[in-house]
Amino acid sequence: xxxxxxICSEIRKLTGKVVxxxxxxxxxxxxxxxxxxxxxxxxxxxxxxxFTVAFENSPALDVEYARLMAxxxxxxxxxxxxxxxxxxxxxxxxIKVLKVFDPMGVxxxxxxxxxxxxxKENGIKGVMTGDGLDELLGGYSWLFSLDEQxxxxxxxxxWQVMQFTSIPMAESLGMVSKPPFLDPEFKAFAYxxxxxxxxxxxxxxxxxxxxxxxAYEGLLPDKIVWRVKTxxxxxxxxxxxxxxxxxxxxxxYFHEKAKRYREADQVTIRDKEHLFYxxxxxxxxxxxxxxxxDAKGKQCPYCKSKGGNLKSKFCKVCGAYxx
Numbered sequence: 385x386x387x388x389x390x391i392c393s394e395i396r397k398l399t400g401k402v403v404x405x406x407x408x409x410x411x412x413x414x415x416x417x418x419x420x421x422x423x424x425x426x427x428x429x430x431x432x433x434x435f436t437v438a439f440e441n442s443p444a445l446d447v448e449y450a451r452l453m454a455x456x457x458x459x460x461x462x463x464x465x466x467x468x469x470x471x472x473x474x475x476x477x478x479i480k481v482l483k484v485f486d487p488m489g490v491x492x493x494x495x496x497x498x499x500x501x502x503x504k505e506n507g508i509k510g511v512m513t514g515d516g517l518d519e520l521l522g523g524y525s526w527l528f529s530l531d532e533q534x535x536x537x538x539x540x541x542x543w544q545v546m547q548f549t550s551i552p553m554a555e556s557l558g559m560v561s562k563p564p565f566l567d568p569e570f571k572a573f574a575y576x577x578x579x580x581x582x583x584x585x586x587x588x589x590x591x592x593x594x595x596x597x598x599a600y601e602g603l604l605p606d607k608i609v610w611r612v613k614t615x616x617x618x619x620x621x622x623x624x625x626x627x628x629x630x631x632x633x634x635x636x637y638f639h640e641k642a643k644r645y646r647e648a649d650q651v652t653i654r655d656k657e658h659l660f661y662x663x664x665x666x667x668x669x670x671x672x673x674x675x676x677x678d679a680k681g682k683q684c685p686y687c688k689s690k691g692g693n694l695k696s697k698f699c700k701v702c703g704a705y706x707x
Contacts, residue, residue, distance in 0.1 A: 392595065392599035395573075399599075402564040402567035404425070406512060406562040406567060407562075408508075408560070409510060410434070410511045411432055411433075412503070413454070414446045415446050415447075415452065415619075416446070416449065416614060417608060418514030418518070419513070420604055421514075423459065427458075432457075432459050432460070432512075434454055434459045434462070435464060436462070436499070439495075439624065441624075442621025445619050462502060464498065471494065476664055478493045478553065479664045481552055481556045482553070483701070485658065486703030487655075487657050491622040492622070494625075495620035496616065497553050503559070504557050504559055511550075511560075512562050512564060513548070513550050514563070514565065515548040516563050516571075517596065518593070520543070520570075520575075521574055524592060528592070536579055548563060548566070587610065593613075597610065628657075629655075629656045629659075629660050630655075633660065638656050641663070649671045650673060652702075662702075672702070676688075681693065682707070687702035689702065692707070
């Protein structure tokens with residue numbers, strides 16, 4: 385069996401190779417482990433422009449870490465702070481491109497979309513992203529409680545259906561998104577990593593992507609290597625969107641519309657943010673049962689869309705869980 389040091393050495397060598405193969409002139413930069421590893425490897429070959437986004441008046445956690453790494457690697461770094469007007473414009477574009485009204489999906493995708501637009505406005509034609517590493521090496525905290533067999537089955541299913549919104553959103557802007565961790569060579573390697581090297585306890589905590597953390601321990605600051613996984617909506621501050629829409633939409637309007645869409649469209653609206661997104665989706669595409677009537681796959685009982693993976697418990701269109 386390979387030693388941990390041998391595996392770490394192999395990961396660094398392979399990561400450097402796939403980053404060099406997928407080099408672009410810019411990157412979406414959260415300052416998390418995934419993007420910091422890419423930036424570290426890319427900085428050996430090029431001068432990157434990094435873009436971090438933050439919703440105004442929100443606790444955008446990524447900014448501190450992104451600035452730390454940008455200073456360390458001497459990258460040109462833009463922190464793009466966006467307000468409500470830009471938020472609403474981005475929401476409409478995201479829903480149009482992705483054809484979804486899942487609140488969590490929209491919140492995360494809006495942050496990426498705003499970053500892509502900021503990059504484009506600065507003359508950037510292509511960006512690297514950290515997409516894929518959480519899926520490939522067990523980065524999500526909800527995986528930590530699974531036993532070895534359950535984890536293997538869950539990851540295997542995830543690898544078959546994983547999709548990343550930065551790719552079609554970049555295309556919609558005439559740009560290209562290149563996630564080095566989705567390079568076929570890196571994916572093939574990740575598929576063979578023992579799950580005991582993915583999720584492991586250290587420093588009194590459970591960690592996903594443990595082997596990647598160990599591979600770059602000592603090369604990147606501990607604050608980055610052992611940073612807890614932060615979803616994009618928390619890192620960018622878009623997690624406050626529900627409060628924004630709660631203030632914008634009256635209770636009477638919400639209840640009236642939720643009742644109407646439940647009866648007429650067979651769509652369950654969960655809250656005011658969900659309503660805002662659904663009305664944009666409906667105005668652009670129509671009722672989900674009609675929009676997806678020719679799709680094959682699992683039907684969501686909450687929005688009547690079809691096309692989901694038969695084993696999935698999550699509706700990628702409306703965000704319902706479990707289904």
